Amino acid sequence: MTPSHIEHIGIAVTNLETAINFYEKVLGLKCYHIEEVAEQKVRTAFFMVGQTKIELLESTDPEGPIGKYIAKKGEGIHHIAFAVEKIEDQLAHAEKLGVKLIDSTPRKGAEGLDIAFLHPKSTNGVLIELCENKKG
Amino acid sequence: MTPSHIEHIGIAVTNLETAINFYEKVLGLKCYHIEEVAEQKVRTAFFMVGQTKIELLESTDPEGPIGKYIAKKGEGIHHIAFAVEKIEDQLAHAEKLGVKLIDSTPRKGAEGLDIAFLHPKSTNGVLIELCENKKG
Numbered sequence: 001m002t003p004s005h006i007e008h009i010g011i012a013v014t015n016l017e018t019a020i021n022f023y024e025k026v027l028g029l030k031c032y033h034i035e036e037v038a039e040q041k042v043r044t045a046f047f048m049v050g051q052t053k054i055e056l057l058e059s060t061d062p063e064g065p066i067g068k069y070i071a072k073k074g075e076g077i078h079h080i081a082f083a084v085e086k087i088e089d090q091l092a093h094a095e096k097l098g099v100k101l102i103d104s105t106p107r108k109g110a111e112g113l114d115i116a117f118l119h120p121k122s123t124n125g126v127l128i129e130l131c132e133n134k135k136g
Numbered sequence: 137m138t139p140s141h142i143e144h145i146g147i148a149v150t151n152l153e154t155a156i157n158f159y160e161k162v163l164g165l166k167c168y169h170i171e172e173v174a175e176q177k178v179r180t181a182f183f184m185v186g187q188t189k190i191e192l193l194e195s196t197d198p199e200g201p202i203g204k205y206i207a208k209k210g211e212g213i214h215h216i217a218f219a220v221e222k223i224e225d226q227l228a229h230a231e232k233l234g235v236k237l238i239d240s241t242p243r244k245g246a247e248g249l250d251i252a253f254l255h256p257k258s259t260n261g262v263l264i265e266l267c268e269n270k271k272g
Binding site: 075080 | 141
């Protein structure tokens with residue numbers, strides 16, 4: 001039941017190109033993929049750092065989750081995603097312990113992963129995503 | 137010049153024991169170390185997830201950096217630390233590109249690492265730490 005690694009860190013940015021430039025030029029990372037996730041109203045850019053992806057999130061709609069987040073809190077780290085197995089069991093386990101869930105059943109996220117969010121009210125203010133790669 | 141992995145993710149919490157309980161009971165991680173860093177006015181608790189540590193930070197003084205952060209923004213993800221080599225060269229490189237530095241030269245952080253922070257104004261709102269393990 002223990003997460004194997006941090007799958008990604010989601011970072012809300014106002015301008016994807018400016019942020020990509022920072023991670024490439026200053027930190028020397030390489031953006032390997034840009035994807036629009038229409039359902040989440042974001043454009044995303046991915047970088048690999050060891051086992052973990054940096055996922056930059058630019059809002060495509062002020063009413064989307066990242067648009068609202070930036071309006072309220074500004075740019076910054078939005079969520080952490082833990083790579084797990086048997087995501088349905090993990091969610092049931094968390095719910096049994098009184099953790100409030102945003103997604104009570106997994107849904108499809110970027111890169112085809114099965115994902116679900118726990119509510120920050122139950123997690124010391126941190127938006128935590130669980131995700132599972134069922135593609136093997 | 138590319139970071140090898142995410143060394144840790146720092147999370148500001150109001151109560152270390154409550155937060156430890158969440159990461160142990162809900163996520164199944166194991167707290168392997170608790171350390172007070174007097175200089176930073178925090179008590180920290182560490183968990184390993186693959187290559188990356190989760191570092192919970194509880195303030196021991198409202199005037200310390202985490203105390204001020206929580207008063208302003210509440211609990212949540214405070215910073216990301218990238219593991220690098222030749223940290224002095226990395227800082228010089230970032231400064232040359234116009235990045236504002238919080239630490240222009242490395243100082244000692246938790247677990248004896250050499251650390252330095254970049255200023256969030258230059259990094260899309262993300263407090264980024266570079267750290268190097270010179271103990272080998």
